[in-house]
Amino acid sequence: MSRASENLAVLGLQWGDEGKGKLVDLLAPRYRHVVRFQGGNNAGHTVVVDGQSLALHQVPSGALHPGCFLVVGSGVVLNLDVFEQELSRLRDRGIDVTSRLLLSDKAHLILPHHIALDVWREERAHKVGAKIGTTGRGIGPAYEMKAARMGLRVGDLKHPDVLAERIRPGYDEVRLRLGSGAELPTIEAIVENLLKAIEPLLGCIGNAQAHLQDAWAKGEQILFEGAQAALLDLDHGTYPFVTSSNCSLGGLFTGTGLPPKALHRILGVAKAYTTRVGAGPMVSELTNATGDHLREAGREYGTTTGRPRRCGWFDAPITAHACRTNGVDGLAIMKLDVLDGMAEVGIVVGYLDAHGHPVGQLPSCAAEWADLQPDVRMYKGWQTPTRGVTDHQQLPAEAQAYLDALAEAVEMPIVYVSTGPDRAEGCVYPGTFLEPLLA
Ligand code: GDP
Ligand code: IMO
Numbered sequence: 001m002s003r004a005s006e007n008l009a010v011l012g013l014q015w016g017d018e019g020k021g022k023l024v025d026l027l028a029p030r031y032r033h034v035v036r037f038q039g040g041n042n043a044g045h046t047v048v049v050d051g052q053s054l055a056l057h058q059v060p061s062g063a064l065h066p067g068c069f070l071v072v073g074s075g076v077v078l079n080l081d082v083f084e085q086e087l088s089r090l091r092d093r094g095i096d097v098t099s100r101l102l103l104s105d106k107a108h109l110i111l112p113h114h115i116a117l118d119v120w121r122e123e124r125a126h127k128v129g130a131k132i133g134t135t136g137r138g139i140g141p142a143y144e145m146k147a148a149r150m151g152l153r154v155g156d157l158k159h160p161d162v163l164a165e166r167i168r169p170g171y172d173e174v175r176l177r178l179g180s181g182a183e184l185p186t187i188e189a190i191v192e193n194l195l196k197a198i199e200p201l202l203g204c205i206g207n208a209q210a211h212l213q214d215a216w217a218k219g220e221q222i223l224f225e226g227a228q229a230a231l232l233d234l235d236h237g238t239y240p241f242v243t244s245s246n247c248s249l250g251g252l253f254t255g256t257g258l259p260p261k262a263l264h265r266i267l268g269v270a271k272a273y274t275t276r277v278g279a280g281p282m283v284s285e286l287t288n289a290t291g292d293h294l295r296e297a298g299r300e301y302g303t304t305t306g307r308p309r310r311c312g313w314f315d316a317p318i319t320a321h322a323c324r325t326n327g328v329d330g331l332a333i334m335k336l337d338v339l340d341g342m343a344e345v346g347i348v349v350g351y352l353d354a355h356g357h358p359v360g361q362l363p364s365c366a367a368e369w370a371d372l373q374p375d376v377r378m379y380k381g382w383q384t385p386t387r388g389v390t391d392h393q394q395l396p397a398e399a400q401a402y403l404d405a406l407a408e409a410v411e412m413p414i415v416y417v418s419t420g421p422d423r424a425e426g427c428v429y430p431g432t433f434l435e436p437l438l439a
């Protein structure tokens, strides 16, 4: 198999919003299938073309390329109302994807009572200072219901007669928790809304696992689009301040039904600095004017919820952990231009414990994160803008030195540097596996 026909995964290495959408859109023309395999409309993936920005939440970011078949795998949780809104926004741009869209019949649905439970739980947690800061989209409860075997799957919608009885157990449990006064639509109204929403998509429901197995057997190229990121992974992230799916590599296989040998390369995506939206440990966080500067320069406000993102220097320990967890082959470093004009830029090269001793591995308990301090190394900034630069050798010397230090701290080669939101704004490193894919 030629290098160009290898199947590739694009995975986030921080706490989300690294710029996965931009990369997937950029790579998509080389691929026949673009696949989402986990997460739901907590994701917000931005694609910018000719200065126009499009936020995708559940539709794979290959949508703008007519030659791409879009697959929503079984590991995804789907909000059909939001899905329809996305399709409608695409139609407004003259793009109708329904003839090249497959929704796994095994994907689970996000229902109104899941959203109500998510919001209710966060409000209660807020009172005792234990909020996770979820997106409030019902993601956690939808995955909970899946694990509790009370979920509703997309394929169930082909059998309207059984829907009410499939929904009832989970619905009744949520009612018990929220109390009888909680405002929830009736089960009948939920069923009616689901059937209305799925009507135009009935022809898109199918066996996504068989479709992908077949594509793989035929040697058709597949691009896998991660949502969220390794540090939000339910098992390997900063639990409990995580999302409810496996957004690192393991989730790709459970969320598609493909075996590991169907995947050939893994592109890890990180910003040139660190952001996080929601609560939880963030050793690199800068709660000062520098953090504010990064937020404004990088427009660090959530694509999904509009919340301000917490900002800090590039955090090598978390990114290295994410690279190991995902078996990453190369790094795409995004938003380098955001650091333009700063006198100095920092890298968190390690963590120190309360006694100032270096910490070798990331803690696994939330309590153990509390005392950690960042070991920050500062580098000279650059005044020549990097915005729009397409050849890494044309980057200012200080920016090149910074990137070299970053790659060394993570022990991973850089294969792409992004210098602006648009497709054309970025440098592919010659001689790397990415070069033929973006040639
Ligand atoms: P995702 O969730 O990983 O797809 O990332 P988001 O779309 O939520 O957030 C990334 C944001 O950064 C989007 O608004 C992108 O348009 C923007 N972006 C991506 N790459 C660059 C870059 O190199 N420079 C700048 N300034 N913005 C970028
Ligand atoms: P993309 O794909 C950034 C965060 C939430 C919260 C935690 C749990 O755009 O990178 P959830 O609603 O999933 O139960 O919230 O996860 N979160 C994200 N942060 N980008 C995302 O997706 C996120 N999806 C969830 O802010 O801290």
Ligand code: MG
Binding pocket: 016, 017, 018, 043, 044, 045, 046, 303
């Ligand atoms: Mg995002």
